Amino acid sequence: MRDDIESQLAVEFQGGDRGSFKRLVETMTRPLIAMGYRYTRNWETARDICQDTWIKVYERIHQYDPARPFKTWVLTIHRNHCLSHLRKAAVRREISTAELDCRPADSPAGDSDPSEDLHRREFWPRLRKAMTGLTESQRRVFAHVELEQIDQEEAARVLGMKYSTLRTTLHQARKRLAGILLKLEDER
Amino acid sequence: MSQEINCEDFQNLLDALSGEETSAENLSALERHAASCPQCALLLEMRRHLSLPRQDALLSGIPDEYAATMWSRVQEDIDRRGYSSAFAPFRPGAWRRALMPGLAAAALVMILTSLYLFLELGQVKKRERLLATRLERQELILRGLSRGISDAPSVGAPRGFPASLPGGGFLTQGQLTVGELIAYLEKLPRETTLLGPADSQELLSHSPGWPGSRPGARIFSSIDISDGVQAEEIIHLARELELDRGQKISTDLFKAYYGTRKPSDRYRHRDRAL
Missing domain, CATH: 1.10.1740.10 (RNA polymerase sigma factor, region 2, helix turn helix motif)
Structure with missing residues (x-):
């Protein structure tokens, strides 16, 4: 069994x-x-x-x-x-x-607050678009930690990488996303 | 934490935001930094948007009918795709495993066959080159011979092998087999006189030193040279004497004769060649 x-x-x-x-x-x-x-x-x-x-x-x-x-x-x-x-x-x-x-x-x-809902609705498609600007590795790490909200140590184990590597990749992914999101906001 | 933090610290605090240890002080430090850094402000906003209830709360939020109807939806999808008739599920893995030894053997056979063909191709190419060289040589000989005959002043002239051939035609090759000579001669009109009487006599009178075993010597010593030497005489004699068709004749004999004008020069040259 x-x-x-x-x-x-x-x-x-x-x-x-x-x-x-x-x-x-x-x-x-x-x-x-x-x-x-x-x-x-x-x-x-x-x-x-x-x-x-x-x-x-x-x-x-x-x-x-x-x-x-x-x-x-x-x-x-x-x-x-x-x-x-x-x-x-x-x-x-x-x-x-x-x-x-x-x-x-x-x-x-x-x-919930209707204006907060609207804000969330606007944010989500932009985030989805911004995620396409990440590398494959950054996207996977970001998805595990930020979208699935898996504990970082568990995410490192699932992805088969060192905890320190996962943290570095996650921080780079966030920075890159923030940069892309800022650019998208400027274009609006 | 009253002192200001940098972007790296900000990310570290952000990691701890969802943990139990998040304090009001940390949150305040995050917000202070975010107020002066647009990028980090976006990260904080992103975190707020992405925050979700805990897993158990999320699970209980799933509309009941979605979970309850999943099996019927999947079953319907399977039927629609025609998978149900093939149930148990496809097992191509098992097929693949069963085929693996056969495929490996086939691959090995293909590799060995390719190797053999590659080597064989090399041999074929080598043989082809040799054959091409031989054909080219024979072609040159035939062309030279026919050119010599046709360029001669007339058939039956004292010299049928021709003045235009010295150093050319089949005489350009070092040796000629009896078979090849006969084959060429058979292409000529039988009555073609290859040597006139005087030239024949002169040739023979200067050839006492020819070794008796040489085909040329045997031929010329057996023919009537009063009307010269005709192609058919040589063919006939070659057969009568049962000359070995593979035996080689040095073309130096012909070169010696046709290579110069003065008999004395001709035979001095021929003797040296012999």
């Missing part, structure tokens, strides 16, 4: 048990949607990205190495999907600011 239930279910799914796949979806959907929300600030988009991730898992389950935790494997696929969505959205500007659900998830509707 494996240490974690998800990896056990994944191995059963590799063997052809579709019921195990259903249980995986039911168990892990909420954390995946939450992660998607951190990247998109939109519940519906987060749900769609999560659905795409499950389809990818279905297609690639033969590539999963049972020696490694299934959860890590799925989160990596999902994170790549989220980043890819950010890049595409920044290029196509397909999500209007009105669609952004910037109200904090745990605050009831009508509880």
Whole structure:
């Protein structure tokens, strides 16, 4: 028996048990949607990205190495999907600011300041655009720490880099983003 | 922390902003620095916009129907893509693993075949070069011979091998096999006189020293030279005497004869060549 239930279910799914796949979806959907929300600030988009991730898992389950935790494997696929969505959205500007659900998830509707909401809505597309100016490494570090809000030491472990390297990369990413955001503000 | 901080300190404090240890004093230091540094002000603003509730609060904020309907949506998507008929899930990995030894063997065979073909190609090219050289030489010989004959004043003239050939035509090569000579002669009209009577006599009278084993000596010692030497006579004699077609004849004999005008000079030259 494996240490974690998800990896056990994944191995059963590799063997052809579709019921195990259903249980995986039911168990892990909420954390995946939450992660998607951190990247998109939109519940519906987060749900769609999560659905795409499950389809990818279905297609690639033969590539999963049972020696490694299934959860890590799925989160990596999902994170790549989220980043890819950010890049595409920044290029196509397909999500209007009105669609952004910037109200904090745990605050009831009508509880937040409308002008603050508007400010958030305006800020988010600019940030998404500015992120396209980061290097791949900077974008990944920034996404882990600032968007997913993973503890920095944990993020360094997940990304397979030294803690000091992660901090340096994060500080460079922030500086660069601030520079791009300032430029974008000047253009407005 | 009452003293002013720089941008590096600002980022370090920003890292601690979400932690438990964030104090009002730190926050105040951040805001003071941000007031004088537009870049850091943006970072602080960004942090405020990006701040989210804790994970458990975020999870509970997910609309219930999104989580509840995920399986049916995924199942529908799988069916729409036609994956369900292929269930269990695709296992190309297993196929790939099974094919791997075959693919490796095929790759090895291809590498060895390529190597063999490469080496063989080298040999073919070498043979081709040799053949080309040989063909070119023969072509030169034929061209020279035919030019010599056609340029001669007339067929049947005292000299059929021709004055225009000295040093050229097939005489340019050091040796000629009996077979090659016969082949060339067969292309000529049979009655072509290659040497006139006087020249034939003169040649023979100066050739006592020819070794008897040489084909030239054998041919010339067996023919009637009263009307000169014709192409057909040489062909006939070569067959009668069963000369080895592979045996080589030195073309110096011909050069000696055609290379100069004065008989005395001709044969002095020929003797030296022999």
